[in-house]
Amino acid sequence: MSPTPSARAAIDREEGAEFAPRFSADGLLTCVTVDARSGEVLMVAHMNAEALDKTLSSRIMHYWSRSRQCLWRKGDTSGQVQRLEELRVDCDQDALLARVTVGGDGGACHTGRRSCFYRRIERGENGPRLAPLAKT
Amino acid sequence: MSPTPSARAAIDREEGAEFAPRFSADGLLTCVTVDARSGEVLMVAHMNAEALDKTLSSRIMHYWSRSRQCLWRKGDTSGQVQRLEELRVDCDQDALLARVTVGGDGGACHTGRRSCFYRRIERGENGPRLAPLAKT
Numbered sequence: 001m002s003p004t005p006s007a008r009a010a011i012d013r014e015e016g017a018e019f020a021p022r023f024s025a026d027g028l029l030t031c032v033t034v035d036a037r038s039g040e041v042l043m044v045a046h047m048n049a050e051a052l053d054k055t056l057s058s059r060i061m062h063y064w065s066r067s068r069q070c071l072w073r074k075g076d077t078s079g080q081v082q083r084l085e086e087l088r089v090d091c092d093q094d095a096l097l098a099r100v101t102v103g104g105d106g107g108a109c110h111t112g113r114r115s116c117f118y119r120r121i122e123r124g125e126n127g128p129r130l131a132p133l134a135k136t
Numbered sequence: 137m138s139p140t141p142s143a144r145a146a147i148d149r150e151e152g153a154e155f156a157p158r159f160s161a162d163g164l165l166t167c168v169t170v171d172a173r174s175g176e177v178l179m180v181a182h183m184n185a186e187a188l189d190k191t192l193s194s195r196i197m198h199y200w201s202r203s204r205q206c207l208w209r210k211g212d213t214s215g216q217v218q219r220l221e222e223l224r225v226d227c228d229q230d231a232l233l234a235r236v237t238v239g240g241d242g243g244a245c246h247t248g249r250r251s252c253f254y255r256r257i258e259r260g261e262n263g264p265r266l267a268p269l270a271k272t
Contacts (some may be wrong), residue, residue, distance in 0.1 A: 014247055015247075016266070017265050017266045017267065018265070018266065019257055019263070019264040019265060019266050030166055030180055032168050032177055032180060034177065038175075039174075039175045039176065039177075040175065041168055041170065041175075041177065041233055043226070044166055044168060044226060044231040056257070056259075056264060086256050087256065087257045088253040088254075088255060088256045088257070088269070089253070089255055089256075089257060089266065090179070090180060090252040090253050091245055091246065091247050091249075091252045091254070092252075095180040095252075097177055097253040109227055110227065111150055111151075111227050113227075116226040116227045116228075116231075117224040117225070117226050117233040118224075118227070119224060119225055120222050120223065120224045120225075121155055121192070121223045121224070121225060123192075127155070128155040128192060129153050129154070129155060130152070130153045130154065130155050130225065131153065133224070
């Protein structure tokens with residue numbers, strides 16, 4: 001029995017060579033950005049179609065800032081420009097994984113740290129608490 | 137000059153020990169799940185408050201399925217149960233990074249692959265195209 005049209009579309013999306021990003025209702029994809037050399041997760045951000053186009057054409061990471069509602073070329077103010085080494089897409093094409101080389105001081109977080117994920121959640125007496133990682 | 141109340145709140149959120157997750161308008165956090173040993177990014181999914189609570193209490197990854205609109209204990213049907221080793225939160229507390237040990241066949245993707253990010257975006261003659269990674 002042949003797959004139904006919707007099953008066929010899912011198979012094409014997952015196994016095909018066509019890049020057909022599935023933007024959310026508000027026009028965004030989630031992007032996980034990792035250090036190309038170490039694989040460390042640096043940050044999670046979002047891209048609209050324009051940020052994606054500019055990232056692919058310039059090989060410099062562009063994001064859509066949800067808080068400021070504007071296109072954002074990472075590093076314009078901080079110097080932490082991210083050069084795109086490789087962009088991957090996930091099975092259902094609604095998330096991206098960017099492998100980057102970070103310029104400037106090598107950081108990605110606006111707090112000055114290399115990664116935005118510098119705290120872990122621990123059990124506290126009154127519920128979960130945050131604790132700094134030994135090395136960030 | 138002391139910081140304004142909103143600046144003070146941002147500093148507390150970024151530097152404090154209080155876990156105060158910032159759920160999106162539809163009640164979700166983005167969760168990046170990585171292999172605790174290799175650091176490889178396995179998948180990106182979402183958690184609502186219940187999925188987060190169950191993950192922290194059971195140390196087994198639970199997500200909220202946006203497509204099926206239901207709580208989802210990863211591995212219930214596939215056997216690819218993810219044991220939580222460490223949960224991190226990002227600077228503004230709207231994204232999580234879960235370091236997990238994967239059970240079953242060691243995969244995380246419903247297509248059978250270890251990671252959902254098994255294709256990279258390449259330049260094609262008529263725009264971006266997808267190509268399999270050499271090793272997935």
